[in-house]
Amino acid sequence: MGFDGAVRGGTGRARRVAKGRVVETAARAGFVARGVMYALVGVLALRIALSDDDGQQADRGGALTEIADKPFGNALLWLLGVALAGMALWRLSEALFGQVGPDGHKARKRLASAGRFVFYCVVSYTVLAYVAGDKGSGSGSTDRQSDDVTATALDWPSGQWIVGAAGAGVVAAGLWIAGRAMLRKYRDHLRMSEMSGPARRTVDVLGVVGGIGRGCVFAAAGAFVLVAAVRHEPGEAKGVDDVLRSFRDTPAGPWLLVAVALALVAFGFFSWASARWRKV
Secondary structure (H helix, E strand, O other): OOHHHHHHHHHHHHHHHHOOHHHHHHHHHHHHHHHHHHHHHHHHHHHHHOOOOOOOOOOHHHHHHHHHOOOOHHHHHHHHHHHHHHHHHHHHHHHHHOOOOOOOOOHHHHHHHHHHHHHHHHHHHHHHHHHHOOHHHHHOOHHHHHHHHHHHHHOOOOHHHHHHHHHHHHHHHHHHHHHHHHOOHHHHHEOHHHOOHHHHHHHHHHHHHHHHHHHHHHHHHHHHHHHHHHHOOHHHOOOHHHHHHHHHOOOOOHHHHHHHHHHHHHHHHHHHHHHHHEOO
């Protein structure tokens, strides 16, 4: 067998593995883990809305701390980190070999999967580093991290433009997420025909409400980054915790944060539904 034949054979085997049971199981475990993270952040945000936060952060760090404080918390965190690594593996397979569906091989979809692969690699690493003993890795405040990153970027040449473009991109991503949720685009990725009537209606409620809430959080975070760029003030950029608290500080009072918190919990449940019915 020549070199070209060996390459083709290796690529074929890699493709079969990417579309096989192992990667499918990893993806479904990843959806379960994602659901845990969103549901916990939503619960923490709900505590803040009801003035019972005990100083906890309503972000990934707060969620990890919440799990670690429970019986068998470290074991659960190991499972969570490994499951998120499984999500990263599945996204990598999509980037290399294309997503499920007739247009899954388009460059923009494969590029999006590559971006998600990097994101879930980072999230999985922070969870695993946290449970391995690096408590500053996963539990650091996203607000402080956001300030640090924005301050560094603003000091670059044309830093204001770069930060402004990043903020605009996050706003656009948030609106895109919310818009797709309202249009129920998630149905394209789920095996809707296998659901019973009540299950389909429940998934629709969770998908629409959860997606809109998630999109609003993204859009608000991007808006704060834009303000930081315009004012050249890194402190204006906010992490997830401060973004959620900002909803509480609107004229609507804590009830807007309650709505957003419940939407994040709904997205957590939607992620669990995706673990069951997602086309992988």
